[in-house]
Amino acid sequence: MSGAAKTSEPKRPGAVQVLLVEDSEDDAMLISYRLERHDEPIETTRVDTAFALQAALEAKRWDIVISDYHMPLLSGLVALELVRRHSPDLPFILVSAAIGEDVAVDAMRSGANDYLMKDKLARLLPAFQRELRASRLRHASIAERDAQKERIEHLAHYDPTTGLANRVLFEERLCELVGRAREKRERLAVVVVHLDRLGTVAGVIGRQAGDELVVQASARLASLAQEAVRIARIDADRFAIVVSGLDPQCHAVHELQQRMKAAFDTAFLLSGREFGLDPSLGVAIYPDDGANEVIVLHNAEAASAQARNTGMECLFYAEQMTASAAEKLAMEDRLRHALERNEFVLHYQPKVDIRGGKVAGVEALIRWRSAELGLVYPALFIPILEETGLILEVGAWAMREAAAAHRRWRERGPDAPRVAVNVSVSQLHDPDFVAIVRAAIGGESAAPPIDLEITESLLMADVEQSIAKLSEIRDLGVGISIDDFGTGYSSLAYLAKLPLVAVKIDRLFIAAMLEDPGTMRLVATMVDLAHSLQLKVVAEGVESKEQVAALRSLGCDEIQGYLVSGPVPFDDMTALLASGDTLQALFPADDAGPDFVRFPRDQNSGLPDPSAARRFARMPPGTIS
Ligand code: C2E
Ligand code: CA
Ligand code: CA
Numbered sequence: 001m002s003g004a005a006k007t008s009e010p011k012r013p014g015a016v017q018v019l020l021v022e023d024s025e026d027d028a029m030l031i032s033y034r035l036e037r038h039d040e041p042i043e044t045t046r047v048d049t050a051f052a053l054q055a056a057l058e059a060k061r062w063d064i065v066i067s068d069y070h071m072p073l074l075s076g077l078v079a080l081e082l083v084r085r086h087s088p089d090l091p092f093i094l095v096s097a098a099i100g101e102d103v104a105v106d107a108m109r110s111g112a113n114d115y116l117m118k119d120k121l122a123r124l125l126p127a128f129q130r131e132l133r134a135s136r137l138r139h140a141s142i143a144e145r146d147a148q149k150e151r152i153e154h155l156a157h158y159d160p161t162t163g164l165a166n167r168v169l170f171e172e173r174l175c176e177l178v179g180r181a182r183e184k185r186e187r188l189a190v191v192v193v194h195l196d197r198l199g200t201v202a203g204v205i206g207r208q209a210g211d212e213l214v215v216q217a218s219a220r221l222a223s224l225a226q227e228a229v230r231i232a233r234i235d236a237d238r239f240a241i242v243v244s245g246l247d248p249q250c251h252a253v254h255e256l257q258q259r260m261k262a263a264f265d266t267a268f269l270l271s272g273r274e275f276g277l278d279p280s281l282g283v284a285i286y287p288d289d290g291a292n293e294v295i296v297l298h299n300a301e302a303a304s305a306q307a308r309n310t311g312m313e314c315l316f317y318a319e320q321m322t323a324s325a326a327e328k329l330a331m332e333d334r335l336r337h338a339l340e341r342n343e344f345v346l347h348y349q350p351k352v353d354i355r356g357g358k359v360a361g362v363e364a365l366i367r368w369r370s371a372e373l374g375l376v377y378p379a380l381f382i383p384i385l386e387e388t389g390l391i392l393e394v395g396a397w398a399m400r401e402a403a404a405a406h407r408r409w410r411e412r413g414p415d416a417p418r419v420a421v422n423v424s425v426s427q428l429h430d431p432d433f434v435a436i437v438r439a440a441i442g443g444e445s446a447a448p449p450i451d452l453e454i455t456e457s458l459l460m461a462d463v464e465q466s467i468a469k470l471s472e473i474r475d476l477g478v479g480i481s482i483d484d485f486g487t488g489y490s491s492l493a494y495l496a497k498l499p500l501v502a503v504k505i506d507r508l509f510i511a512a513m514l515e516d517p518g519t520m521r522l523v524a525t526m527v528d529l530a531h532s533l534q535l536k537v538v539a540e541g542v543e544s545k546e547q548v549a550a551l552r553s554l555g556c557d558e559i560q561g562y563l564v565s566g567p568v569p570f571d572d573m574t575a576l577l578a579s580g581d582t583l584q585a586l587f588p589a590d591d592a593g594p595d596f597v598r599f600p601r602d603q604n605s606g607l608p609d610p611s612a613a614r615r616f617a618r619m620p621p622g623t624i625s
Contacts, residue, residue: 015041016132019056021067021079022095023048027118031066031095034124049073050082057086064132066124069096069103069115077107084111089138091131095124148525155522159233161211162218170232170240174293177230177242178286187246189253190296192282192304193221193260198237201275207516209270216270217277220263224256238304240297246285250316253283257314280307284317332388334370335381339393343369346401347567348419350576351538351560354551359577360558361451363420364402365567366394386426395427399440399450405570406449409577417577420451420481425458429465434472441476451479453504457487463494474499481538486526496533503530507541507561514546527554 018035022028028046035042047053048071056062065083069076076094083092094107094115104115113134114127157169165173174190181188195217201210214233221239225231230242243252260279267274282304290296299317307315338344346364353360368376385391402419409416427433441448452473459466459482470480479501486506505526512519530537539551542561551559565576 015043017061017063018042018044019053019062019065020044020046021048021053021065021071021074021076022046023068023071023073027068027095030118030121031124034121035128037125038129050078053079053082054086057083062087062090063135064091064093064128066093066095066128069094069107070098077103077110080107080110080112089135091135093124093127093131095121152525152529160518161214162233164218164222164239165229165232167232167234170234171293171297173229173232174240174242174297177244178293178296181244181286186244187248187288188286188296189243189246189250190284190286190300191241191243191253191256192234192297192300193239193241194280194282194304194308195237195239195277196280196308197275197277205270205273205275213268213270213275213277216268217264221260224259224263234297234301238301240300250283250285257281261313278313280304280312281314282307282317283314289317328384331381331384334372335368335384335388335390338368338370339390339397341371343371344394344397345369345569346398346405347569348405348573349560349567350417350565350573351420351558352564354539354548354556354559359415359417361417361420362573363422363453363560363567364398364405365422366398382424386424389426391424391426392430395421395423396436396440398422399437403440403442403449408570409574410449412574412578415577418447418449418451418479420453420479422453422455422483425454428454428459428469434469437473437478438476441478446477448477451481451501453481453483455483456485456503459498463498467497467499471499484540485530486522495529500533500535502536502538502557504538504540504560505556507539510539510541510547510551510561511543514544514550520550523551524554527556531555 016038020028020031022031028044032042032044035044045056047056050073053074065079067076067079067083076096080092080094083090088111091113092111094104094112095118096115097118107115113131116123116127157166158164159166177188180186198210198214198217201213205213218233218239221241222228222231225241226243230244232240234240241256243256246252260281264277264279267276269275282300282302284290284296284298284300284303286293286296289299303315303317307313345367347367348362348364350359351361351363352358366378366382368378368381370376382391385394399421402421406416406419427436430436437450437452441450474480480499481502481504482495482498482500483504484506485503486509503526505523509519509523509526513523514520527537536557537555538558538560539547539556540560542548542551542559542563544563547561548559548563568576
């Protein structure tokens with residue numbers, strides 16, 4: 001025979017596909033005979049030239065290759081090379097009449113899985129079965145990984161509770177709808193529906209019933225949208241609906257409001273109890289209230305927040321603007337002077353190593369000591385700084401101040417922690433950003449005084465642009481972390497491309513993980529994912545020792561939170577750094593300490609199991625092995 005492949009039997013689905021590289025028909029029969037005792041059907045195809053081998057590899061998926069060593073038209077090592085080039089993982093067993101020890105070693109080095117002598121063919125079946133099993137295990141774990149990636153990607157676009165699109169997908173779709181409206185010169189409304197009490201009700205009736213309520217409410221909302229692609233759950237208690245082809249008087253929006261009122265008139269029934277929900281609507285219109293989808297959505301959200309705060313059913317962005325404009329102007333004015341008056345301060349919060357309790361770094365968190373308003377937290381003024389562009393100046397100040405703090409600690413001792421500074425995306429987009437960072441670290445490129453933290457959701461919105469800049473900053477020696485990890489639905493591809501050193505898991509997940517196995521699984525997945533990208537994992541908002549124990553058993557690297565210390569002024573942080581032993585007390589060595597129990601794991605999932613932990617905790621000491 002030459003060239004063409006001959007199949008010993010007609011194609012049987014599910015049969016093990018064996019590719020036999022063998023010139024001798026007799027030897028081929030001997031080999032087939034040896035494999036007969038395998039407990040699955042086997043389909044063998046024989047080839048004996050490089051050309052036929054190549055064609056067979058292209059033609060379909062094989063489970064295993066068994067190859068002769070000496071053949072007139074093809075050497076076993078060449079066959080091996082061809083197979084490896086085509087499918088690096090395909091099991092390959094070399095069989096030969098006579099083969100020197102050195103050739104065998106060579107073959108194994110070039111990637112053969114096993115070799116055996118023709119006069120010892122009894123070894124063939126066990127070798128065949130072992131390689132098949134190993135290869136299937138490899139495939140199963142790859143398939144499991146792929147499935148997990150797919151689950152994460154799905155989480156990235158859909159809300160798991162309602163199955164509606166989430167914010168990320170909504171923004172993509174809105175971008176498209178706005179594009180179409182622009183082409184057709186049409187107007188479009190974004191209606192953000194805030195379902196008041198949705199968040200608090202869950203606290204009263206329990207999470208499961210809370211979810212049930214969300215599902216029922218979202219079904220009523222979905223029935224009001226023009227199409228399924230025009231509604232999304234953009235937040236825990238906020239939904240967004242797009243109305244395209246809007247008429248000049250916005251009748252369609254008013255009509256939607258009426259229908260919504262009717263739909264929510266009937267109370268929701270949950271385990272025999274009735275619950276009422278009052279939607280507050282915020283409306284922004286393209287192009288009247290914003291030139292692109294980002295601004296329109298942002299403004300619709302602002303309007304819905306204002307509607308809720310003032311107890312209105314529905315508020316158009318344009319109306320709300322005039323109401324709050326004066327107040328905002330006054331605030332802007334105060335903030336403009338805050339820098340000159342030296343009213344900003346940084347507080348510092350330690351990140352500690354989860355194993356030894358050593359301070360691994362500190363995070364700088366800005367506060368505003370306003371003469372009129374007292375100590376103001378960033379949530380209240382960062383958005384205004386962003387809107388007015390003042391964030392650039394204030395952000396640069398924060399970096400310089402943080403670097404100065406590091407230098408002062410360094411004067412006291414060699415263990416001075418680096419200071420992580422939060423940057424917002426408008427800073428990152430500033431053309432001078434790299435220069436500003438360089439100026440702040442003052443040329444100390446060997447061990448720069450500061451690192452940076454960037455919020456995931458904002459970073460991912462414009463990631464391609466950011467990669468180049470962040471790489472330049474990384475090259476300065478500055479470490480970059482993703483903040484609030486888990487809330488922004490990073491694409492895996494981007495995470496791998498960004499020059500990161502760490503991810504900080506958002507404190508919402510840490511707060512929920514002991515109560516909710518789903519969240520625990522998610523945290524475990526995030527830790528594994530980050531580790532597979534060689535990133536360090538920091539848990540934010542750690543408030544209890546139980547959380548530490550669970551995080552430790554998941555392999556998390558560092559923790560940050562009130563359990564160790566909240567953000568404190570410079571002098572307090574200095575004192576805390578000096579008394580390192582108070583931190584050690586929180587972290588007894590791995591196997592010691594009456595108050596540290598190795599976190600019990602669920603037998604099926606292998607994840608930390610809080611209910612088992614609680615059972616353990618009730619046992620008298622000494623019963624825990
Ligand atoms: P972030 O970066 O996620 O900061 C963590 C927030 O969680 C801080 O709030 C911190 O005080 C708080 N926190 C820390 N440990 C715990 C805990 O155990 N439990 C709870 N419940 N909370 C904890 P803060 O200081 O109000 O800062 C809020 C946000 O403002 C920060 O979120 C950050 O995004 C932003 N921010 C702070 N400083 C700056 C800055 O200098 N520049 C910029 N652009 N943004 C900043
Ligand atoms: Ca941060
Ligand atoms: Ca954070």
